[in-house]
Amino acid sequence: MAAKAILHMLSTLKHMSPFDVNMAVDAGYDVTIPYTNVTLDEVVPLVQDAMFSRAPSAALRTGIFFAGRDAVLALDMMDAAKKALLKPFEVSLFADPYGSFTTAGGMVACVEKLLRDKKQRDLKGASIVIYGATGVVGYSSGVIAALEGAQVTMVGYSGLERVQKLAEEIEARFGVKVKAADGSTQEHVRRLLLDHEIALCAARAGVQVLSKDDLEAAKNLLIAADVNAVPPLGVEGCGLHDNGKVISSHGALGIGALAIGNVKYGAQSGLFKKMTTSDKPLCLDFRDAFALARELV
Template identity: 60%
Template sequence: MSDATPILHMLSPQKHMSPFDVNMAADAGYKVIIPYINVTLEEVTPLVQDAIFSRPPDYGVRTGFFIGGKDAILALDMMEAARKALVPPFQLSVFADPAGSFTTAAAMVACVERVLRFKFGRGWKGTRIAVFGATGVVGFASSIITALEGAQVRLVAHRGVERVIKSAAVSKERFGVDLEAVAGETEDQKRQIIEDAEVIFAAAAAGVQVISKEQKAFAKNLLVAADVNAVPPPGVEGMELFMNGEPLPDCNALGVGPLAIGDIKYKTESGLFKQMLASDEALSLDFRHAFALARQLVA
């Protein structure tokens, strides 16, 4: 491996680059970190080519691009644009984690998978999942990860099913997975969804409760509920921050709380940065690679 200085270029389509991600990259070992803000998709190619042509080819493995923002599809498009901009033998590594949500989704799925395996002796194949907050990046990524593992995934719309139908269509087109979009706007609709679910992902915005104590009483088939919301009130009423397979109050299910997920998320994001630094080959890392690492971390 080249002993060139490790440089990380961090792209955000928004007006700020996340300080969380900057800190993570620095602590992982990058020596030079440059944030770029308000970056458009069209600007990715010239930025990448500026980076690769300024260093000898063997320095490529010590050059990285990180893609942030809050839009999963745009982040994936930027990642693809970066890959296409490479001109062999010039190379660099790319890591997409918009809003830290790809690694959060990977951590949530890995934590729940561990509970399913050790408490119930089963995996994702055929498991019925309801995703609340399905149009967010965590909901988007977690639904695709589990569908790729063979789960039956329902995307719950709390305000108009059209956006969720669009998300399911995009997931089918890009990843070949079949996700079911369902309306969850009324109490009756929500009750039917909760009654059927074996796993619930609560991935709505911070401070939004999606499952109440009363609604948990309908969850006769529920095995595990996971909640990424650390801001009160919890996304699932009764969920405690550090739950990691403990009984969830007012139902027969087990809970996985946001700080148990957050611990694995932190280690996953740090670990992917370190993979880029240690690799002898250029890497392209998205939520699928994050899940592979998160699985190892919870094992």
């Protein structure tokens, strides 16, 4: 009889996301166990307990999931877990804090496909502005796009200091440069839009980032993508299900939150399934989420 597929779900928050639990079970895990308020120094003993409590033959049926709401901390936790792994007890690891890695992967993959199909362009060399860049989805989107060769500007709604530190951390960690910009006023938001070809809106739910007037002023804008599904939506005139709808008289195209969400859902489910069926231990993060999202769009 095959060993049961067990997923240990570690979150830095008070609660584990029910969304993630449902996704894991529907993807094939028999048992999911949430651990909340987990700190970085607790990761190694938890991972070792999960490893050494099962025979090596059950290692591939054991997974560790890193949740929470901090992309950098989730990556740090996964790094700590990697160092704790020991053959032949190696288990699979997957980081997707607040669903941000799979959401970001889905958003950038949708933009890339539309850019190629409708604008005959690639991500490499494209100028991208990211609103809400200090959040987990904005952060992850910026890293993915920069690694693909895009010229990325990360915008912070609370001023320049916080987003500047974020840009420096991205360069130090991933070896890519991104610009930091102040988006604390609507004038700043519009000025940045005028200087870029692609806008990724990852601001807080219920916050309109770009108005119709902003879109009309941006003559060089090719695509605007929005992950906000709570009215008012982040991009005025871009519906939840839109995927290539013209949203300005200059031909800019819109991608809505549920169009991105469908890809995000498939990517997260697909990565969980890979963990339960792989013949080798996996370590999955935003790069894997983007790679799978590219296959799904």
